Amino acid sequence: MAPDQTNSADVLIAPAPGPGALRHRLEEAILGDIASGRLAPGTALPPSRTLADALGISRWVVTEAYGHLVGKGVLEARTGSATRVAAVAPVAVPDGAARRVAPAPRLERAPDRATHDLAPGVPDLRHVPRDAWLRAAREALAGATNQDLGAQPPAGHPAARAAVATHLRRSRIVSGPDDAVVLTRGAADGMSRIAAALATAGHTHLLVEDPSWAALRDAAAAAGLTPVPVPVDDAGISPGRLRAEAARTGARAALLTPAHQFPLGAALPDERRAALLDWAREVDGLLIEDDYDAEFRYDRRPVPALQGLDPDRVLLLGSTSKTLAPAFGIGWMVVPQRWRAPVLDVSVRRGPAPGPATLDQLTLARFVGDGAYARYLRAARARYARRRAALLTALERELPGARIGGIAAGMHVTVDLAGVRVGPAGAGGDDAAVVDGRDGVDAAAADFAALDAAAVVREGAARDVALVDLRRYQAAPSARSTVLVVGYGNLADARLPAAIRGLRAAVEAASAEAAGAGAGAARAGPTGAAAGSVG
The missing domain is CATH 3.40.640.10 (Type I PLP-dependent aspartate aminotransferase-like (Major domain))
Known part of the structure; x- marks a missing residue:
């Protein structure tokens, strides 16, 4: 079988949930993805540094997991080439990986977020400074006085x-x-x-x-x-x-x-x-x-x-x-x-x-006082700035005509879909239609074919893309909206292109549905009779 030509940087592997060392859970995730067919023979895995940065973990964890699976014959590594899934991988599916492929409901856990998380309000959970916070917590507890451990x-x-x-x-x-x-x-x-x-x-x-x-x-x-x-x-x-x-x-x-x-x-x-x-x-x-x-x-x-x-x-x-x-x-x-x-x-x-637990407050004091918080914020600003730039480029490519709102700040933008050109190719052309416009839509049906952001949100959910309609934040939601609030804080960089392609597909599906409903209403006429009929 020819090697999978997917860009290795676009392959994102998340450690399997549950207890256990992080390296073991990453190995379990790779084995599960191979067993499920997500990682086909010959697929190139991301470079260890790229995957470690995407997951917010130590590069050592990734190199150890890769090296162990190479030793078992599951992966192949050649000097100067990407680490790949072996052509014939001797994979025995571990119990943990099987659960990951077909997870059973677990009431004690919060619902998983969408694979392509474009909802606003959530920061990059992969890059939470766990090690620095744990170090501050150990120092805070070691330095706490008996009085600190008393009443708050x-x-x-x-x-x-x-x-x-x-x-x-x-x-x-x-x-x-x-x-x-x-x-x-x-x-x-x-x-x-x-x-x-x-x-x-x-x-x-x-x-x-x-x-x-x-x-x-x-x-x-x-x-x-x-x-x-x-x-x-x-x-x-x-x-x-x-x-x-x-x-x-x-x-x-x-x-x-x-x-x-x-x-x-x-x-x-x-x-x-x-x-x-x-x-x-x-x-x-x-x-x-x-x-x-x-x-x-x-x-x-x-x-x-x-x-x-x-x-x-x-x-x-x-x-x-x-x-x-x-x-x-x-x-x-x-x-x-x-x-x-x-x-x-x-x-x-x-x-x-x-307030928060006193030990958490003392940990915060150490975390801030040692400069770890300021260092994390500097790194986060650079990461979000790069991601925002990539988001705007992807939106311009996939949704030409969209109006992007908001200053260069925070972790979200607004995307007004009024005027977006959508079509089978998703990038304009002769077959494209203008959302809420007249091009590409029968004039009599156009009033019925107005795209609504709520329909895009529903179509996005069907594609594992989390989207939010502006109306969620209005005190009295308007009757109609073409504006989405698109977050990029918790969106993995490797998944950003696919997420915006999913958004485009949701817009296309919602537009097609609206156009079909509008055309049917137009044929029926204002009284519900078939167009052109004589009473």
């Missing part, structure tokens, strides 16, 4: 608060003392605490961007505040619209994403920042700044936090959810002086351990 301070351990404050002053130009920092279990937990403090102080409404991340709106609502949507445009939230909604509802607090609006992706201009601060001072109000992914900016230095312009009027929310991973469950607030006691009171009412 309601606002968090002083060492962790100081480490977070120092980092934020350097990277986000945040202003305030160490004791302005309150450690939380994440941004939603922080939002819940300040919302409860606002409600106790007599606030009834909270102005929120529309569209925006629903989890924070929901946390505010659960604490007793009524979210008031304020439309967002290409420059972020409009101070004029915010003032109008504030006057209508009496709201004196607002939740914003000024560094990188989620999900539309704008950075709030200086004049709007100044106008919002003026409003907060006039009404004796509070601006809550969600700093969710502001560490990641690729065309310039990250925009400084709004909090630094007026620490008395801005409360900053942050977490490791987007910078490291949601599983860490660590967040923080930088709280204005007048709100520290109310927030602390809410924290105390939540029990003896309102």
Whole structure:
């Protein structure tokens, strides 16, 4: 059999799930992929450095796994050539590999993410700095005093608060003392605490961007505040619209994403920042700044936090959810002086351990203080910048005419499908049609053939491509949408081309379905009778 000519860099092998040494699980994954036919005889495996980088593991693990399987005759290695699956591989399928090929439901595990994960909001889980975090955890536990292992301070351990404050002053130009920092279990937990403090102080409404991340709106609502949507445009939230909604509802607090609006992706201009601060001072109000992914900016230095312009009027929310991973469950607030006691009171009412585990806080203090966090962020910025550039190139190639929205920042873009040319070849041409246009679609049917992002999401799911419709983030979802929010944080580089081809296929299928439905409706006529019939 001729060797498989697939580019070895496009082959991604993930270690088998479960316990056991990482090297053994990688071997098990390779054996399972060979047994299932995914890796055919002669298929070139990725270079050890490429696979190690894609998985975020040590190169030694990959070279050891390859070497062991070469010794067993499963793989072939020649000097100056790629490691390949042997022409006749003596593969006995291990139990673990069999389970991997046909996994049984395991209720204790979270659902697996799609193979081609284009959903926003998740960072690169393959590159979580496990070794550096474990080293910091060992040092933190070894250095912890008996008092550290006792009751948890309601606002968090002083060492962790100081480490977070120092980092934020350097990277986000945040202003305030160490004791302005309150450690939380994440941004939603922080939002819940300040919302409860606002409600106790007599606030009834909270102005929120529309569209925006629903989890924070929901946390505010659960604490007793009524979210008031304020439309967002290409420059972020409009101070004029915010003032109008504030006057209508009496709201004196607002939740914003000024560094990188989620999900539309704008950075709030200086004049709007100044106008919002003026409003907060006039009404004796509070601006809550969600700093969710502001560490990641690729065309310039990250925009400084709004909090630094007026620490008395801005409360900053942050977490490791987007910078490291949601599983860490660590967040923080930088709280204005007048709100520290109310927030602390809410924290105390939540029990003896309102924040993350104290050992996790001490680990964070070591991780940040030793410079490991800053080093990881620098590496992540470079990785996301390269991936974003590759994503834009792939979108231009596969979906010509798509309008890409958002600044060069974060881990997502918006993709407006209105005007995209799709067809059998997926790249325009005589057989192409314009989504929501007249070219290639019968004029009478065109009104019925308008593509909807929800249909693209459904078609993507059928192809193991995770996609999100913009309407998920709207306070009152619109009747129709052509906009997707496309994430690239948790997308393996080797899978990016296939993921965008899958997106194109989903667009083509949804467009064909819409065109077919429109043509049928047009033939039936406005009353449902067959076109051209005489009653």
